[in-house]
Amino acid sequence: MRVKKIKTVIKRDWQYYLFMLPPLAYFIIFKFFPMIGLQIAFRDYTPRGGIWNSAWVGLENIIKFVESYQFERVVKNTFILSIYGLAVNTIIPIAFALIYNAIEKPRFKKVTQTIVTLPHFISVVVLVGIMMQLLNNRIGIYGILYENIFGVYPSDIFGEPKAFRHLYVWSSVWQNFGWNAIIYIATLSGVDAGLHEAAQLDGASRLKRIWHIDLPHLVPTIVILAVMGMGNIMSVGFEKAFLMQNNLNLEYSELISTYVYRVGLSGGTLSDFSYATAIDLFNAVLNLILIFIANKIARRATETSLW
Amino acid sequence: MNINEAIERTGVDYTQQIVSPDGNIYGIAAYNQSYGNEFRDKLWIYQPWLEELEQEVPVTTEEFYELLKMISNSDMNGNGKKDEIGMLGSAGNYTNYWKFLMNAFTYAGDSHFRTVEDGIVSASYTTDEWKEGLKYLKKMFDExxxxxxxxTISDEQFSTLINSEDPTVFSFVYYGAEMVEAGTSRQTDYVCIDTLTGPDGVNYSTYVPSVANITMVITANCKNPEAAFRIGDLMSSEYIGISQRWGEEGVDWDYPENVENISEYTASVEGFDISLVAYNDSTFWGGTDVTNGSWRQIGPLVRQYAIANGVGVIADESNKYTQLFNEAASLYQNADHEPAEVIPKLIYTTEESETIAEIESVLDSYVMESMANFVTGAMDIDAEWGSYLAEIETIGLNTYLEVVQGVYDRMYK
Incomplete structure (x- = not known):
């Protein structure tokens, strides 16, 4: 009976189901299929044995990571950098969206939005290159201006270990706040204009209206995005951290992902693929747990949740 | 067999370097001997300033220190800014200024800082000499x-500083001369000088011997493995070795006896006979056209020193870069400061590589990180030396050296 029902539904709306095929194929080919390879995290991978025939070793690789010299440092760095980034990258776009929404000149709005969205399309490699170029203490704008004002060249920002997190997070704010604000701006455009008019008649100031009308309207979107953000928390972008790494800031810049690369791929003939896979799998499981917890908290606190 | 003949002409049984831990050889190798690539860290200094100050070429670390001090305290380029840099490095892989200076205190070792003496492998970074070297580096950084x-800077920024409008960089360490813009007077203003001698008379040059690597294997699906092997053997001949790099005979290069104006050429490294004359070498690496004349060194090839060192050049006319590079290489080769023993290459078994893969990468990054922290003063050299050594023990230096020693004995004893 049920199967029959499904069949009729598909027959009726087959165009919709056809549209679903490409994304479905994408996920199967690029997301699910490679998971077969994950098993080498529990094997002792050798090129000769390959994925299927290397010997099983159970949880050995994961235990090795937990007990390893670098474990505490990389987990801590990854966690702090993600939380910092998530917080700032949530607050700034919301603030921007609220201000943007309050502007009433359409042309100015359009130009502004184009300008702030553009940096999103710069690749990370180029972004880090620009950042290093601008902030160079001798040949960058920063160094040249400083020299002109104070007569001496400044110290090297990239050599300051503590600067790493701020450079990392705030450069990504610069790059992405316009893009991240799009969804909030879209949500805000759905606010009933009548509410604003009524509030204005009652003598509510602009700030009051933002606080009592706009912000509550945004809460569900914020919660959903934050929960999804939690799911990515431990998988901070590898490229950027790797590009910004140097011997002086390793204490703060060595992350799980860069460590996986160091152990698993950069060693040439001395690479431990199983171990690197195990570390990344550990990371993914941690993410899954975090997203479950975040979702539960969100459901309790705000009655909005992913599922 | 060409392979036997190749062993003879190189004077090295390079096939030993591709023996698997089980004692068998599973492929055919590429092996290219070249001085330029063997002496990695070369010191380049800005000659005009040396002349202006009427100073001799520095020979010891102390003289080098005094010279840099003199330079950074005077407005050498006369632009009114205090922008003179005594020595510049980068975070890139080939600007090993610190390794170059460390070599005047103790041999800083190979890419994993390992040294060999009397067949015993050890780590250079736990020695007291290393500590003294760090102190010297710290002094240079402090002042x-x-x-x-x-x-921290990238190689691009490094190169920008060297080529800045007013000369600012007095010295730097790099593989070759390519960091200085070609075709400018500055290219010849930077000259390569010999390695420095430390307070205890130590003087080493970083030496990375040419090694053989497997570049051809025959798969189980090959219908005619013997014929395939004969191709590999053919490619190990001298003639193919040359055409793998320089292209087609008579078009891209020629033997000296076939070059009309051969008297205008000299071998690029003094003391060698001209091996060949390349006609359009500068387009070889940079060219984007697909040619059938050369495979750009894909697959087996074997060339002895005499080939690369004997490439004919016309002084000041042909590729300036090649000339500078080869001159610098022969300077280091003749100075004879390379350590007596080094690890050419290690081939690990799976178990061996599993045991030390993580240790090696963590050790390397810890040593580099600590070096940076010591020389900038973030870590105190005297006070924290003990905890530095303890940390290295915790990471697993003993296990690491044990495994490396085993592999070294298996391959070279």
Whole structure:
């Protein structure tokens, strides 16, 4: 009976189901299929044995990571950098969206939005290159201006270990706040204009209206995005951290992902693929747990949740 | 067999370097002997300033220190800014200024800082000499003689500084001369000088011997493995070795006896006979056209020193870069400061590589990180030396050396 029902539904709306095929194929080919390879995290991978025939070793690789010299440092760095980034990258776009929404000149709005969205399309490699170029203490704008004002060249920002997190997070704010604000701006455009008019008649100031009308309207979107953000928390972008790494800031810049690369791929003939896979799998499981917890908290606190 | 003949002409049984831990050889190798690539860290200094100050070429670390001090305290380029840099490095892989200076205290070792003496492998970074070297480096950093950004900048910025409008960089360490813009007077203003001698008379040059690597294997699906092997053997001949790199005979290069104006050429490294004359070498690496004349060194090839060192050049006319590179290489080769023993290459078994893969990468990064922290003063050399050594023990230096020693004995004893 049920199967029959499904069949009729598909027959009726087959165009919709056809549209679903490409994304479905994408996920199967690029997301699910490679998971077969994950098993080498529990094997002792050798090129000769390959994925299927290397010997099983159970949880050995994961235990090795937990007990390893670098474990505490990389987990801590990854966690702090993600939380910092998530917080700032949530607050700034919301603030921007609220201000943007309050502007009433359409042309100015359009130009502004184009300008702030553009940096999103710069690749990370180029972004880090620009950042290093601008902030160079001798040949960058920063160094040249400083020299002109104070007569001496400044110290090297990239050599300051503590600067790493701020450079990392705030450069990504610069790059992405316009893009991240799009969804909030879209949500805000759905606010009933009548509410604003009524509030204005009652003598509510602009700030009051933002606080009592706009912000509550945004809460569900914020919660959903934050929960999804939690799911990515431990998988901070590898490229950027790797590009910004140097011997002086390793204490703060060595992350799980860069460590996986160091152990698993950069060693040439001395690479431990199983171990690197195990570390990344550990990371993914941690993410899954975090997203479950975040979702539960969100459901309790705000009655909005992913599922 | 060409392979036997190749062993003879190189004077090295390079096939030993591709023996698997089980004692068998599973492929055919590429092996290219070249001085230029063997002496990695070369010191380049800005000659005009040396002349202006009427100073001799520095020979010891102390003289080098005094010289840098003199330079960074005077407005050498006369632009009214205090922008002179005594020594510049970068975070890139080939600007090993610190390794170059460390070599005047103790041999800093190969890419994993390992040294060999009497067949015993050890780590250079746990020695007292290393500590003294760190102190020297710290002094140079403290007084701003080595630019602090040497620890962070990229090779691009490094090169920009060297080529800046007013000359600012007095010295740097690099593989070759290519960091200085070609075709400018500055290219010849930077000259390569010999390695420095430390307070205890130590003087080493970083030496990375040419090694053989497997570049051809025959798969189980090959219908005619013997014929395939004969191709590999053919490619190990001298003639193919040359055409693998320089292209087609008579078009891209010629033997000296077939070059009309051969008297205008000299071998690029003094003391060698001209091996060949290349006609359009500068387009070889940079060219984007697909040619059938050369495979750009894909697959087996074997060339002895006499080939690369004997490439004919016309002084001041042909590729300036090649000339500078080869001159610098022969300077280091003749100075004879390379350590008596080094590890050419190690081939690990799976178990061996599993045991030390993580240790090696963590050790390397810890040593580099600590070096940076010691020389900038973030870590105190005297006070924290003990905890530095203890940390290295915790990471697993003993296990690491044990495994490496085993592999070294298996391959070279």
């Amino acid at each position: 701003g003689l080595i630019a602090p950004e040497s620890l």
